[in-house]
Amino acid sequence: MKVFHGIAELRAALKVLRQEGKSVGLVPTMGALHPGHLSLLSQSVAQNDVSVASIFVNPIQFNNPEDLEKYPRREEEDLEQLRLGGCDFVFMPTPEEMYRDKSSQLNMSFGHLEKVLEGAFRPGHFSGVGVVVSKLFNIVQPDRAYFGQKDLQQLAVIKKLTFDLNFPVEIVAVPIMRETNGLAMSSRNLRLTPQERDVAAQLYQSMEQLKANVLEGQSITEAIRGAVDRLKDLDNVELEYMEAVESDTMRQVTALDAGCDVSLCAAAYVSGVRIIDNLYLTS
Template sequence: MEVIKHPNDIFRYTEDLKSNGKKIGLVPTMGALHQGHFSLVRQARASNDFLVVSIFVNPLQFNNSQDLTNYPRTLSDDLGQLEKLGVDLVYTPEVEHMYPTSPEVQVDFGRMAHVMEGAFRPGHFSGVGVVVSKLFHHTNAHRAYFGLKDLQQFLLIRRMVADLSFPVEVIGLPIVREPSGLAMSSRNKRLTPEGLEIASKLHEGLVMGKSLWEQGRSPNETKTAINDFYKGQTGLEAEYVELVDPDDLSEITENHSQPVALCVAGYVEGIRLIDNLYLRQD
């Protein structure tokens, strides 16, 4: 397994692979890897000739400087795990490599970026768009793999690729959960055992919402019941509960037979967590 830090080096390396007909898979990460990341790596390993995993904590997507400072960084452990999984190359650029000058260009995803995460994290998705665009260019990837815990991020990247004609197939894979139901996240590493137990209530609320939806409850009734459930959980502060179309994030206003995703965000021990659950799929 090789480790490359500089954009020019990885571009030349992967450009040569691509010119020789190799299919390149990319798993973009910010490190602090867990089983959710490893599921992406395994799928990408099985489907591509050459596999790149990037590890880069992107400052542009943090609207909270303390969150950026506290984000877990476990590069040595991550590299050991990735080598065991058969990764060919790990791309670990420094901030000055990715952004030799402060970027002026921003990515405006339009309406889809102004709901849910976008409403509470100004500038976040623009930062995601910039760094993912760079990663696609640097690695010459044919396919890129994203976890659906970050459903909104996945949908926005997929739309960006379609609208701007990136020659990349964007693939979303299911959420990997702890036995408690808690969605695996790098931020979970910062929670105490008590905090992990409280955080699992996020998923419990989603499961309750799915049951209510299947009983024919309205969107307002479903969201109100989930919010009331979260308010009753000591140590959990809900930020939003939304029912959206899982293709374009438009608000669901009626309970019919349409596809629906239930998305939530909240704080436990000062750490922000997100989760979602499909209530109905195509």
Template sequence: MIIVKYKTALQQYLKKLPSSFNKVGFVPTMGALHEGHISLIHLAKKEHDVVVCSIFVNPTQFNNSNDLAKYPVTIEADIEKLTQAGCDFLFLPAVDEMYPPNETNKHYELGYIETILEGFYRPGHFQGVCIIVDKLLALVQPHTLFLGRKDYQQCMVIQKMMTTAHPNIHLTIGDTIREKDGLAMSSRNMRLNATERLQALKIIEALQYIQQQIKPGNVTLLKKQATLFLENNGYKVDYIEIAAASTLQPVLEWDAKVPLVALVAAYLNEVRLIDNIILKSVG
């Protein structure tokens, strides 16, 4: 695996690839890699000649400076994992490389999807996400971008940005990878102590409860019950939402026809956890 720290160097490497290497897969990350990230590397390698991964803790998508300061950094372990997975290039830029002094950031028209859930509780977050993904896509110019479904809303936001900024790049969304006990793999899990790690399972339990109890009709009470369950287990809940899977429009009355997704974001002490599941039809 070739490690590159500068944009011009990465472009030179990619331009020198043999003409037969016509499909590049790209996996952007913020590091602290786990099997969820590595599953995307494997997915990219199945159909692409070259796989590029980036590790960059993007400051513009953090609306909480404390969260940015405490984001886990495990670069040596990350490099080892990527090497074993067969990644071809690792792009590892500094902040000044991606955000040169005096540069004006773009603004993206994201519409409704930016105003709800993560967008509501983390103002400016998705603008920051789009800024860096746009920059990275323009740099790498991959055939396909690979993202993980755990960040469900983020996938939708990036897809919307790409329709105008990068219409020729494909988007592939990989399944959420979970620990054996059901906890969604996340870099932030590294910040959980042993007690919190057990408590973290309440997130998937709340989502599974919604799956077990969902039925046609009003779903407001079900959301309240799931919220109360988490609050009673030590969480500060930002949201538990049942929404249309294709639009993230909240659903109050379900007709059993519209595909649904259940989403949650909640704090366990200082660590904010998110997860989601696609709700299967009943009956």
């Protein structure tokens, strides 16, 4: 496994492999890796000749400076996990390498996708995601790129980005991996105690009950209201949103329609740590 910090060096190494006809898979990460990340890498290794993982805590997708400062960083452990997982190249740039002109920052707009759910609560977040993913696609020029379904709205943004900008990249969505209590695996979980993780898992448990209620005939509106009421009774939990949406557009839905993929999406603060989750209602 080779580690690259510079764009030019990584491009040069990949150019040689591409000239040999080798396929390239990209696994973008912000580090603090967990089994969910490694499941992305596993798919890339299975489907490509060369797998590239990036570790870059992207500053321009954080609208909260404190969240950026507290984001977990475990470079040595991450590199060892990637090596054991069969990664070929690791790209670990500095912010200065990725953003050479701090005086002028590129912005992207994703229309409705950036005005609801995560977009509404984290203004500018998806612009930052779009910029860094575009840069990574341009630098690595992968045949396939792997993203987790835990960030369902981000996945929708990246699919739109890829389509609108004509990137010749296949976007591969990988299912959520969960801890034994149901909590979606996330780097931010490292900031929670075991007891707090059990509390956080009740977000998913509430969504599972919500799904069961809807499939049994309860209206989506009533089922969400019941789930929200249950979460209000928990200490140290502050729910931001819980909605049923079209899985690809994030447009709110209030009834199940044939042929429409619907997901439940939610976000909450648990002891000051923000967690997100989603669950397919119909697919």
